[in-house]
Amino acid sequence: MKSFAVNMSSESLSEIFLKNTFRECHKWAHYLSVYDKHLSCYRGKAPVVLEIGVREGGSLGLWRNYFGPEATIIGVDIKQSCEKLSGDGFDIYIGDQSDLAFLEHILNQHSCIDIVIDDGSHVAADMIKTFEFLYSRINSEAIYIVEDIVPSIAGSRDSDSPSFLDYANELLLQLNLGFGEESIAQRADKHVAEAVAASGKDRSSVLVSSPSGLSSVTEFTASTESICFYPNMVVFEKAPQSARSAIKSSGMTPGQFMMYSTYLLKRRG
Known part of the structure; x- marks a missing residue:
């Protein structure tokens, strides 16, 4: 049983956040409009949401009220004290996000994940390792959000390891393969x-x-529609991509028409 009332409405995430009375929730102010922009299409559709790093659990309540009572909200944290949140109707897993066996265990329990929010360690190596393991395993149309990337930038200055921003920039190059x-x-x-x-x-x-x-297209290229960079945050939008093809309003060859038709079919599922 949930210990808080679910009040799903058409309110924005910011409005829901300001009315939140379920535990402490701490977010940078501009994150809320970014979430609304990318996640509003999942409202009322019972998405499966995986949040890494839940602190006091306030954000879990936020997602519950935003997405509705039928959504599956999964919380991951390294602190054993977070286990108590399972009593509020959330699926809670205690472990290290860099432990791939631990992540595999979660995926064995939840094979279809629509949204991932990484608000965990904020250590670049952990963020990259988690992304590389989860991204190809979540749904083919999904959203992967990495919060608080600035700490990883600062942490990489005195080491040979890339920050998550460095890593995302490499993925940006992959996103643009296949043209020209x-x-x-x-x-x-x-x-x-x-x-x-x-x-x-x-x-x-x-x-x-x-x-x-020249580098050929990668699995990431073929499975990613966009990468959106925001202050201290990166959002990846997954969707199947066809071969790069240009189209025109009339006079397409049979081959061009077939490529475009295949693209539309993939997007419609």
Whole structure:
């Protein structure tokens, strides 16, 4: 039984937050509008929400009132004292977010996760390890939010380890793979032709960087619709992606039309 009343309404998360009387909840003010922007589509749809780092449990009550009584709210924390929150209707797991066996155990109990919120250790290595394990295992259309990335930036200054922002920037490069290979190849061919003409040598003797050496799309590229950067926060929006294709309003070839149709089917599930 829940020890607090669930008052789901059309109110914004900020409005619900200000009325919160269920335990202490601490968030940077701008986080609330970011959550509304990315998570409002899940309201009333019984999402499965996994929050890593729950402190006093106030945010768990916030999610319950925001998403409704049918939502599954999972809380993870390293502090044993958080176990008491299970009495309030939440699924509570006590353990270290960097322990992959522990995360595997949670996924064995909850195989379909719609939303992940990492508000845990704020240590870059932990955040990256958790992301790399969970991201490919949550639903194909899902939201993964990493809060409080600034501590990881500060912590990485005196070490050789990347901050979570560094890591997210690498993922941003992967998000943009798959565009422009043809034009790059054409530019390379033009460069070769110019080099041959200038040297008077045979084409095979002129060395240029090969377009085939460019990175190909990754699993992350194929499964991610967007990465949104906010102050102290990164939001990943998962959705299946098809091969990169340009379309036009008329005169598409059968191949172009088929690629676009496949893309639409993937997005509609």
